[in-house]
Amino acid sequence: MFARLFSMMLLAFCIAAGPMAAFPAYAAQSAPPGASSQIDAVLVLDVSNSMKTSDKDNIAGEAMKMFIDMLSAKGDKVGVVAYTDKVQREKALLTINSPSNKQDLKDFIVGLDRGSYTDIAVGVDEAVKVLENGSDPSHEPMIVLxxxxxxxxxxxxxxxxxxxxxxxxxxxxxAKKKGYPIYTIGLNADGKLNKASLAKLSDQTGGKAFATNTADDLPEILSEIFADHLKLKVVPVQSITASGEYQEVTVTVPNASVLEANISIISSKPVTAKLTDPSGASVAIPSNNVLLSKSSTYSLLKLLSPKEGDWKLQVKGVPKDKIDINLIFNYDLELKMEALPSKTYKKGDTVGISAHLFSNGTQVSEAELYGNMRAVLLATDLDTGKTEELPLDNSGGEFKGSFEVKDSHNYELKVRAEESSFYRESQAVQVNAGGAATQAPVTAGTAGSGSEQQDGGRSWTLILIIAGILLVLAAAAVIWMLWKKANRGFVGQLVIEVLDGNTGEKTYPQYKKLTGFRGKFNLHQLLQLAPELRESEKLVFTPGNHDRLQLHGGDGIAVEKSGRAVDASRGLELKSGDRISVPLGSVDKTIMLEYLV
Structure with missing residues (x-):
């Protein structure tokens, strides 16, 4: 921050004082990071006596068991830390290679005992040490508290x-230095949840915070954690009300790159299920490629390397019982942008962009996979902070396009590609096209004679120098104020639900942390840039005073609060707990938002 301000002041001073030597323009590209679909997770559980009231239905135990069931059939590593004011019991990271490994972990969780006191620092510190001592550098580490x-x-x-x-x-x-995000699930059966302390842990480490007092929320919460950690998307599946007969739900596997499909079925009463693959053949549950996990609150089907196409899931439950179904896919895909064709750029140059998907280190060449994805180049002008979104061509088994260097500025380029069930982003590439500003030499006038003219010249020179310094300081103050405004941070989170006007179905609430944004963001960014919801980019948010959120609406976007239309074009302030809805004109859908701090 101060380095950039100093650079701006130096530039302004040099422009005022005289010519500035040109600096060479260049492009810097760092090596892309490794990507893995494997997880190294430590589950951290408060087992103090207070949890008898804050978690009287043992939601924590169910959540941990469901998390273990959702992990890959092979390769992931899981550890468990149970704490009070000391580490009560601990299980080091265990590599999952079979169903029996998962069962061992679940049996360990069932056997945990209670203790008298609580010190959250003990549990978090131990979890960090478990990852430090046993995590695989090629895996994605995480902590779930x-x-x-x-x-x-x-x-x-x-x-x-x-x-x-x-x-x-x-x-x-x-945890921050090592890249260990902490995801927190707050348990609030007795209404004494310290939500702020858990949210702070997640915010500081790049995780997410959730809260619940019912096991019904677990599929949504755990799916959201998986999705956030592995750059996946939760695919909504229509909920059903049981009739006592088999009812059919379609599960679409979008492409051949799906490693696993996790189908969670939540019901207060027992259910039975049948499964048919895209060819119409009946598939046994369980079988070699279909794993079944059950508990008192959920059933989880895991399809291993499922065929692309429409699978038919038939579910039979007790009449009038609500059955919620959640779906999340797992991929082993990485997006890499090719090295830039040149190392030197200047204003007016065009930079060729090409990016490819890789699976297990091998470039994916399926044109259909690329064709089903939307790809954009995110070009951020580092001098102004403005990000431009440029569409890329997705035909021909690659993502291809170009970027024009419009100014002598520094830029950061990365490719984002997404489809309905996952997204990927390439490693950012920095382009420096910042040529030095120059100024024509001053034409010398006729020199005066005598000491009076010399003294007068010195005085004017001194005045000009002082004026130049004052000008630089004034410019620096303005730049500082503009920079501070453009980079002001946000607090809290927005809870997002999407209501389909045609079916009446509403998606599960998604909790979007705002702390990662600076200056401003639009609603379309929170909706993961879904193409059909592009209209929502007209709704822009900026930080307000006293933990408030300022909303600004553009032409053609409607906003409703408490059932009444409001004029958001002049700005609308939201405080914690405020709810608004945004009916979209281009599609029959309504975005419902709640601001929470």
Whole structure:
């Protein structure tokens, strides 16, 4: 921040004072990072006596078991830390190679005992150490914490809250440096959830925070965690009300690159299911390529390397019982942008862009897969902070396009490709086309004679220097104010639901953290740039004072609050708990938003 401000001041001073030497323009490209569909996860559980009231239905145990069932059939690693004011029990990272490995972990969770006190720092610190000591560098590490967020320290040990805070801060700092996002699931059966403390842990480490008091929310929460961590999308499947007979639901496998399809079925009463593959053949449940996991609150079907096409799932439940079905796919795909064709760029140059998908290190050449995806080049002008979205051609088994260097600025380029069930982003590439500003030499006038003219010349020179310095300081102040405004951060989160006007169906709430944005963002970005919802980019959010959110609507976008239309073109302030709805004119859908801090 200060370095950029200093550079701007230096540039302004040099323009005022005289010619500036030209700096060479260049393009810097860093190597793309490794991508993996494998997870190294540590499940952290508060097992203090207070959880008997904040989690009286043992949602935490069900969540942990369901998380384990959702993991890949082979290759993922899982550890468990159960804590009170000390580590009660611990299981080091275990590589999952068979169903028995998953069952061992679930049996370990069932056998956990309670303790008297609570110190959240102990659990988080131990989880970080487990990952440090046993995670695979090629895997995606993560921590999932299930707690009510409250401490209850044992006075007899002399442990103070300040000491706990210091230990927690050190563990969080390590997690940030190592790239260990902490996802929190707050348990709130007794209404005493410390939501803020758990949200802070997630915000600081790049995870997400959730809260629940019912097991019904677990499929949505866990799917959202998986989706966020592995750059996937939760695919909504229509909920049904059981009739006592088999009812059919279509599960579409979009392409041949799907490694696994997780179908979670939630019902308060027992259900039975049948499955038919795209060819119409009946598939046994369970079988070699269809795994079945059950608990008292859910059933989970895992299709291994499923055929592309429409699968038919038939579910039979107790009449009038609501059955929720959730779907998430797992891919082993990485998006890489080809090295830029040149290392030197200037204003007016055109940069060729090409990107490809890779599976297990091998370039994917299926034209159909590319054709089903929408790809854009995200070009960010680092001098102004403005991001331009340029569509890329997706024909011919690659994503292809070009970028024009419009100004002598620094740019950051990356490709984002997405379809209905997942998205990928390439490693960012920095392009420096920042040629130096120059100024024509000043034409010398006729020199005066005598000491009076010399003194006068010195005085004018001094005045000009002082004026130049004042001008630079004024310009720096303006630049600082503009930079501060453009990079002001956000707080809180937006809860998003989409209502389909044709079917009346509403998607599960999605919790979108706002802390990653600076200056402003539009609603379309939160909706993962879904093409059919492009109209929502007319709705722009900026940070307000006192943890408020400012909403600004463009032409042709409607906003409703408390059932009444409001004029968002002049700006609308949202405080925590406010709800609005945005009916879209291009499609029969309504976006419902709730702002929470």
């Amino acid at each position: 299930l707690a009510d967020g409250n401490n209850d320290l044992n006075e007899a040990t002399g442990r103070t809250q300040s000491e706990s805070d210091q230990e927690l801060a050190a563990a969080v700092e390590t």
